[in-house]
Amino acid sequence: MKLLIVDDEESVNFAISELFIQEGYEVISAYSAEEGIIKLEQNQCDIAIVDYNLPGINGIDLLTIIKKNYSSIPVILITAFGSESVAIEAIKKGAYDYISKPFENTMIRNRINNIRESLTHKVKSETGDFGYYFSPVMSAIINKIETVSKTDIPILITGESGTGKELIAKLCHHHSGRKGKFISINCSAIPEGLIESELFGAEKGSYTGSQGLKIGLFEQADNGTLFLDEIGEMPIGLQAKLLRVIQENEIMRVGSAHVIKINARILAATNINIEDRIKNNNFREDLYYRLNVVHLKVPPLRQRKTEIKHLAMSFINDFNNKYHKNIKGFDPELLDDMINYQWKGNIRELKNKIEHAVIICNNEWIGYESLVFEEPADTPNGKVENHAVPFNSTQDNGFDFATIPEMYTEAKKQFSDIFDKNFILYHLNKNEWNVKMTADKIGLSRQDLYKKMKKVGIKKNVEYS
Ligand SMILES: Nc1ncnc2c1ncn2[C@@H]1O[C@H](COP(=O)(O)OP(=O)(O)OP(=O)(O)O)[C@@H](O)[C@H]1O
Ligand SMILES: [Mg+2]
Numbered sequence: 001m002k003l004l005i006v007d008d009e010e011s012v013n014f015a016i017s018e019l020f021i022q023e024g025y026e027v028i029s030a031y032s033a034e035e036g037i038i039k040l041e042q043n044q045c046d047i048a049i050v051d052y053n054l055p056g057i058n059g060i061d062l063l064t065i066i067k068k069n070y071s072s073i074p075v076i077l078i079t080a081f082g083s084e085s086v087a088i089e090a091i092k093k094g095a096y097d098y099i100s101k102p103f104e105n106t107m108i109r110n111r112i113n114n115i116r117e118s119l120t121h122k123v124k125s126e127t128g129d130f131g132y133y134f135s136p137v138m139s140a141i142i143n144k145i146e147t148v149s150k151t152d153i154p155i156l157i158t159g160e161s162g163t164g165k166e167l168i169a170k171l172c173h174h175h176s177g178r179k180g181k182f183i184s185i186n187c188s189a190i191p192e193g194l195i196e197s198e199l200f201g202a203e204k205g206s207y208t209g210s211q212g213l214k215i216g217l218f219e220q221a222d223n224g225t226l227f228l229d230e231i232g233e234m235p236i237g238l239q240a241k242l243l244r245v246i247q248e249n250e251i252m253r254v255g256s257a258h259v260i261k262i263n264a265r266i267l268a269a270t271n272i273n274i275e276d277r278i279k280n281n282n283f284r285e286d287l288y289y290r291l292n293v294v295h296l297k298v299p300p301l302r303q304r305k306t307e308i309k310h311l312a313m314s315f316i317n318d319f320n321n322k323y324h325k326n327i328k329g330f331d332p333e334l335l336d337d338m339i340n341y342q343w344k345g346n347i348r349e350l351k352n353k354i355e356h357a358v359i360i361c362n363n364e365w366i367g368y369e370s371l372v373f374e375e376p377a378d379t380p381n382g383k384v385e386n387h388a389v390p391f392n393s394t395q396d397n398g399f400d401f402a403t404i405p406e407m408y409t410e411a412k413k414q415f416s417d418i419f420d421k422n423f424i425l426y427h428l429n430k431n432e433w434n435v436k437m438t439a440d441k442i443g444l445s446r447q448d449l450y451k452k453m454k455k456v457g458i459k460k461n462v463e464y465s
Pocket of ligand 2: 166229
């Protein structure tokens, strides 16, 4: 990986270079934007770290130039401490991230390593219809799929609802090279009495209401893949038959004694803990071991935080195409919240929220108006927490000095936060929690108001519709 560092302060430039050389990067230094442009022409850089305060062309203008000419190079802007507005402008102009000076080595190292990871695993997203994967853990799963898909070994895919188990099953089929179809059955959605004929087929007149010959899913999946979704819900009575079919590779249609050879690759998925079902005698242990030869465990989205931004951007791209929109990304505050959100519905929830947001968003950037969260993790029932001391309940000209910190800066900070919280809550309530209107009325930008709300712990009390 080649890293370009553009910073006129020699000590900073040197310190960052040293850090990344140790990490195994090739580092190219430039001390002005003009020099940076020349170095970019001469080298194939993968990532650029650019200081905002540069002599001549400044960091933001250099960012714009890089984005125009080398759109795939992620740019990290270094800003002076406290200059959030520059940082926000940078993100809006396409910066991948920003770092405020002074910074810790570990922090900058982690950010760059995250980018490196996402660049490395982007290759995997070229699987197109089979999902986007941007983390090492998902990459390991994809690598495993590439290896085991060519064999006929059954694969069990487990993970919470919405983590992408079905996509992974389709990817397994894709990599298997099998010419037959990918057939899927949801074992929990079909009435118990009908599953057997669904799976194995049935001869004409073999059960009440059967009209003609029914070809079962095993036969339909011949030379292809049969995906048994929600396998944990399969009726116990049918499990022995299923086990036999998987072992013998042959079926008998309901109402027939004739054996039919089949060649279907079996994939199964579940979002419940089958081991618990085994303990309760609801699932056969022998079937479990037969299905669980290779186990793919898909982690929930909240354990794949580094992927959220990339997945979200990929979905924006998809939905821009679908709905003929030109949305560029998210307000940085919202992105922070997205990364920290619990995502109980996993990628399905993320995808649905972004589709909804793309449809209703009338700006270039998705903000809180278009994408809202039901219940922030730290505020039960979505209620606004207000632990602030009411500003008017203090004594001695409004302050009870006996109970506040003795140190001036600390005391002032504490009171300024309490002031901010009460002031903002008062005006938000007055304006029925319309953040934009409140910001206009109190003379702050919407971004600044969101920043302050976040700082003092006010969450918007909203309901998702
Ligand atoms: N890695 C991914 N990239 C893109 N889209 C994804 C990814 N993972 C899941 N999705 C999308 O999220 C939705 C849910 O995925 P899928 O149906 O595969 O999940 P699941 O684990 O089978 O869920 P359930 O247990 O509820 O059946 C689908 O619309 C799918 O396209
Ligand atoms: Mg599913």
